[in-house]
Amino acid sequence: MITKRIIPCLDVKDGRVVKGVNFDGLQDISSPVTLAEFYTHNGADELVFYDITASAEGRKLFTDILREAAKRVFIPLTVGGGINTLADFDRVLKCGADKVSVNSGAIANPDLIAQAAKRYGSQCVVLSADVKRVEGEFRIFAKGGRVDTGMEAIGWIKRCVDNGAGEIVVNSINTDGVKQGFDLPLLRAVCDAVSVPVIASGGAGCAEDFVTLFETIPTIDAGLAASIFHFGQVQIPDLKEILAQKNIPVRR
C-alpha cells in the first residue's frame, strides 16, 4: 500500500540552513548536507531544499551543496527557490535534484511548467503554491508570499496541472508559522480539484496535526514541515509511530 510521505523542508541561504536547528549529536547543525543525512537516517521520506539566496554567488554555493547532498542522500530530493527558466531546471537537475518546484517563476512565465514538463517529464515538475484568503477567496501570492497576484488559487492550480505539473505543494500563508494545524479547507479544495499528488504545507505544530490532516483528507499524499522537525519538537520516527497506531500507512 502506498504510504503517506513525511517531508522536512530545509531553507538554505548562502549555503547554510536558515531556521535555527537544535539537535543533540549534530556537530554542524546549519550544514544542509549534515542535516539532510540526519533526516534520511531518521525516517524522512523525501527532502525539500529551498534556496532563498538572492545572489549569484549564493546560487553557486547552493548547487555545490546540492551535489554534496546527492552523494550522501538516497531518497528523493526536491529543489525550489529561484527557478525561473529551463536553464534553472537544468542547473539543479544536473546536481542531483529529482524534482524541481516552481512558484513565482510559473506566475511570471505561464509557459514554464509546460516547457519543463515536455523536456523533463511531469514527474519532475512540482508546482508550489502560496495561498492566502483575500475577500473570501483563495488567492495566489508571489515573491515569497509578499505579493497578491489577484489570481484565484484553485483555478490557477488546475491550470498548472493541465500544463503538466506532476505534483502540488500547497502552502497556506494563513496557517504558516501559526502551529495550529494544517489549512484543511484549502487542502480539501485543492484535492477535490486535481488528480495529481498534493503535499500539505504550513501550520504543523505537533504530531496530532499530521494525524488530523491524513484522517480528514485521505487523498492528501504528504505533509511537509520545517521548524517543528528542525527544533526537534517532533521526531519523525515518533510521528510515524503515532500515524501507524492510527492505521495511517507510513514507511518505517
Add this chain to the structure above:
Amino acid sequence: MLAIVDYGVGNLFSLECSLSAIGVQSVVTADPEVLARADQIILPGVGAFGDAVQKLRDTGLDRHIIALAKAGKPLLGICLGMQLLFEKGFEFGEYAGLGLIKGCVRPMAQVIPAGYKIPHIGWNSLQFAQENPLFSYIKDGDFVYFVHSFCATDCEDSVAATTDYGAPVTAAVVSGNVFGCQFHPEKSGEVGLKILKAFSERRTSQC
C-alpha cells in the same frame, strides 16, 4: 566495472552517486566496446517509451544491449529502462521494445481501479513473487520509491515482485541474467542500495 547506458535520457548523477556509495565503480557510456567489457550493464531512463526506444535505435545501442544480454551479461533496467526490456509499449502509440522479456507496457489506468492517482508517486512495499538474486539482501514488505504512469503487464513468468496500488502492479522482473525494477533503487534509501549491491555482484553466466 559497471556500465550505465548513456542514450540522452534522464539524469544519471544520482545513480552514479548511489553506486559509488556502495563502492561500485561505474562509467556512464554510449560506447559499445565499454559496454562489452563491463561486468554489468544498467539501462536507466525517464521520459516516454517511444522516444527512448528511438534513441536506442538511432545510436545502434539497442542491438548491442540485446546481444550482450543474450550472451549472459547481467542487465538491469530501471523505471523506463525496465519497461524497454519488454516486447511492446503502448505509450502515445504502439512501439516495439527490446524484446528481452515477454510482456508489454500499458497505461496504469488500464490496470488499477479508478480513484487512484496517476502517476503512482511515493514509497510502496514489495510483495515478492519469485526468487530473485537482486533481493538477497532485502525482505518481502520492504519499501521502495516509485514514480511512474505506465506499468508492465502480461509478464507473469518474469514477475519477481509486485506492489499494491489498488491492484498488483509489476514492481520487479527477472529472466535469467536480465533484471528490471519499476521503482528507483537509487532513490529507495538503504533498501535500494542493497538491491544495487546485489546486482553489482552478478557476473556473466557461463552458458
